[in-house]
Amino acid sequence: MAPPHEDAFAALIRKLDRLAALDDADHRAIAALPFRLSTARAGAHLVRERDVVSECCLLMSGYAFRYKVAANGNRQIVSFHLASDILDLQHLMLTRADHGLQTLTDARLAWIPVPALQALCRERPAIADALWRDTLIDASIFREWVLNVGQRDAKSRIAHMLCEFAVRREAAGLGSPERFELPMTQEHIADATGLTAVHVNRMLMAMNQEGIIERNKRDVRIRDWERMRRLADFDIDYLHMAA
Amino acid sequence: MAPPHEDAFAALIRKLDRLAALDDADHRAIAALPFRLSTARAGAHLVRERDVVSECCLLMSGYAFRYKVAANGNRQIVSFHLASDILDLQHLMLTRADHGLQTLTDARLAWIPVPALQALCRERPAIADALWRDTLIDASIFREWVLNVGQRDAKSRIAHMLCEFAVRREAAGLGSPERFELPMTQEHIADATGLTAVHVNRMLMAMNQEGIIERNKRDVRIRDWERMRRLADFDIDYLHMAA
DNA sequence: CGTAGGTTTGACTGATCTCAAGTTTGGTGG
DNA sequence: CCACCAAACTTGAGATCAGTCAAACCTACG
Numbered sequence: 195m196a197p198p199h200e201d202a203f204a205a206l207i208r209k210l211d212r213l214a215a216l217d218d219a220d221h222r223a224i225a226a227l228p229f230r231l232s233t234a235r236a237g238a239h240l241v242r243e244r245d246v247v248s249e250c251c252l253l254m255s256g257y258a259f260r261y262k263v264a265a266n267g268n269r270q271i272v273s274f275h276l277a278s279d280i281l282d283l284q285h286l287m288l289t290r291a292d293h294g295l296q297t298l299t300d301a302r303l304a305w306i307p308v309p310a311l312q313a314l315c316r317e318r319p320a321i322a323d324a325l326w327r328d329t330l331i332d333a334s335i336f337r338e339w340v341l342n343v344g345q346r347d348a349k350s351r352i353a354h355m356l357c358e359f360a361v362r363r364e365a366a367g368l369g370s371p372e373r374f375e376l377p378m379t380q381e382h383i384a385d386a387t388g389l390t391a392v393h394v395n396r397m398l399m400a401m402n403q404e405g406i407i408e409r410n411k412r413d414v415r416i417r418d419w420e421r422m423r424r425l426a427d428f429d430i431d432y433l434h435m436a437a
Numbered sequence: 438m439a440p441p442h443e444d445a446f447a448a449l450i451r452k453l454d455r456l457a458a459l460d461d462a463d464h465r466a467i468a469a470l471p472f473r474l475s476t477a478r479a480g481a482h483l484v485r486e487r488d489v490v491s492e493c494c495l496l497m498s499g500y501a502f503r504y505k506v507a508a509n510g511n512r513q514i515v516s517f518h519l520a521s522d523i524l525d526l527q528h529l530m531l532t533r534a535d536h537g538l539q540t541l542t543d544a545r546l547a548w549i550p551v552p553a554l555q556a557l558c559r560e561r562p563a564i565a566d567a568l569w570r571d572t573l574i575d576a577s578i579f580r581e582w583v584l585n586v587g588q589r590d591a592k593s594r595i596a597h598m599l600c601e602f603a604v605r606r607e608a609a610g611l612g613s614p615e616r617f618e619l620p621m622t623q624e625h626i627a628d629a630t631g632l633t634a635v636h637v638n639r640m641l642m643a644m645n646q647e648g649i650i651e652r653n654k655r656d657v658r659i660r661d662w663e664r665m666r667r668l669a670d671f672d673i674d675y676l677h678m679a680a
Numbered sequence: 681c682g683t684a685g686g687t688t689t690g691a692c693t694g695a696t697c698t699c700a701a702g703t704t705t706g707g708t709g710g
Numbered sequence: 711c712c713a714c715c716a717a718a719c720t721t722g723a724g725a726t727c728a729g730t731c732a733a734a735c736c737t738a739c740g
Contacts, residue, residue: 244674262580265670268588272580284577287570292577292675319559326569327530329576334527334535336579337505337515343587344631345511348728379686388587393728395688411687411737427508431487432535591696622718636696638720654705654719 203227203304205278205367206252212435214324223318227311229304234297240281241295247285249305253277256301257377261385262293271386273335274298274359274378278366283329286311298377331434338432343388346427349397351387353406353426358433360416365435372419376412401425446470446547448521448610449495455678457567466561470554472547477540483524484538490528492548496520499544500620504628505536514629516578517541517602517621519609526572529554541620574677581675586631589670592640594630596649596669601676603659608678615662619655644668 207221230249234240234256241247243262258275260282272293275281281295285308315322335358342354360371368374376383380398381391389397401407406422408415416422450464473492477483477499484490486505501518503525515536518524524538528551558565578601585597603614611617619626623641624634632640644650649665651658659665 260580262584264584264588265667266588270584270587272583284573287566287573288577288677290674290677292677293580316562322565323530326572329569329573330527330530333572333576333579334531336576336583337503337536339583340515340579340586341505341507341513343583344513345507345509381686390729391687392689392730396728399688424508431533434531434533434535624718633697634719635698635721639696642720 205254206280209278209366210321210324210328213327214320216320216324220318220320223314223321227306227314229306232303232305234301234303236297236299236301238297238301239294240297240303241291243291243294245291246289247282247291248289248308250283250285250308250311251281251295252304252306253279253281254302254304257298258295258301259298259378259382259386260293260295269385270388271382272339273332274386276363276366276368280325280328283325283332286315286325298382327434334432334434339386348387348389348393349400350425350427351389352383352394352397353401353422354428355383355386356407356414356416357422357426357428361430361433365433371416373413373415376414448497449523452521452609453564453567453571456570457563459563459567463561463563466557466564470549470557472549475546475548477544477546479540479542479544481540481544482537483540483546484534486534486537488534489532490525490534491532491551493526493528493551493554494524494538495547495549496522496524497545497547500541501538501544502541502621502625502629503536503538512628513631514625515582516575517629519606519611521609523568523571526568526575529558529568541625570677577675577677582629591630591632591636592643593668593670594632595626595637595640596644596665597671598626598629599650599657599659600665600669600671604673604676608676614659616656616658619657 203225207216207224210216210220210224229252240251240258253275255277258279258281259271260273260275261269261271263269282291285291311325315325338354338358342351346354359376360374363369363374364371378386379391380394383389384391384394387394398407398409402409406416406418406425408417422428446468450459450467453459453463453467472495483494483501496518498520501522501524502514503516503518504512504514506512525534528534554568558568581601585594589597602619603617606612606617607614621629622634623637626632627634627637630637641650641652645652649659649661649668651660665671
């Protein structure tokens, strides 16, 4: 196996290539970024709300999520992340974290100093464009989540979350969207959709019985993607993958 | 009264000044931006979902909102905007609109060509920083809205929306946060909080009776800001106004 | 093989929605 | 200036989706 940081920076470069027109000098500049490697166990807290952050975190393997906590103690997960995602890119400009960041599974991470990223943006405008674009897509996903949590019924919300996960996973080269293993518990799904774990369970059971998905614990197979897409009201445009 | 575009660009410059350290050359570059003025009546559609957009829209006076529509016909408002906000700054990088944009009141608008803004960002990095920062704060607000709609009960959601409106209004120099006139109907509030207009009405009546607010139609006075803040679970940090 | 975390199921509760009707208000044309 | 109209607001009664509480069941891991 190749040194882990080569792998991940390669994945990052592939991803940024899709976001803007990068040339060889851009690729070299990314590969030359300073970083600090670390590993984290499942459930590890990487950033806590209100922390002052001076590094951005590149997820090299595993899964993570961002969340906020309400005064009543309820947790809202605001996004899920997978390998090659830069978590908390907003700390390029906003130093105080407005949300927490936690791993879902064991993970490998590369921490990149914010000043190095800022310098990179100054020197390589195409990279700045790609990163800015990435944060704008992030925002588009949040808008879709506001819609999801605000206007769809329980079953559709869960279906939508699953569709998004399946599609992003595929886009990151992590395998087929038709069948995959969920890294999150039903409680995570509940906190991401504004439901309770009990109700998430009931809805998953129902989707199973209706023949839309086939499920064994965390293992999910989407049996009828078109019905799933309709149930979820899933329109891929908000992910801005093309154009 | 001064020519309207001088007013509004002045307000924009003041706002961007708060987001990054701009110098006189930056100010002049902003003032020199090409633009097209227009006016719109209340309820006018400025951008529709899926439109290909080649101008960014600066709101010079009045109020507007962004929204998405679910397959079941439900509308989710994802943000409210007021004078000096740049609406749809994401179109700097994402050409296809993933949501609609509509006025709440009569409004004056300045449309700035995207290529002019992109050139400005290349030439004046401090302005690029300010605009990027603005879009990141936008995203932070969306995260807070996901939390609001996903985890708070009806009364808190509405209170939170009102707190945010009051604070942003004041920050834009539009008057006191203790008393103001709402530009939106109870139906707009409902669509922003994931509730029905009927229930919004009941909750507003309740807040009235509890002495938290005093209300006459659209006119709102917050009688007890501290109780309001607690009810809303409103923590201003997510607006990233300082630092 | 014991245990903790995760999943599943059941019975009951309740916050919010739906439907429906009545009231108020602001704007418009006569 | 007034009368009218449509939109917005208010109120009530009943329905429902999702929450709560509680217990049982798995199963991976130490």
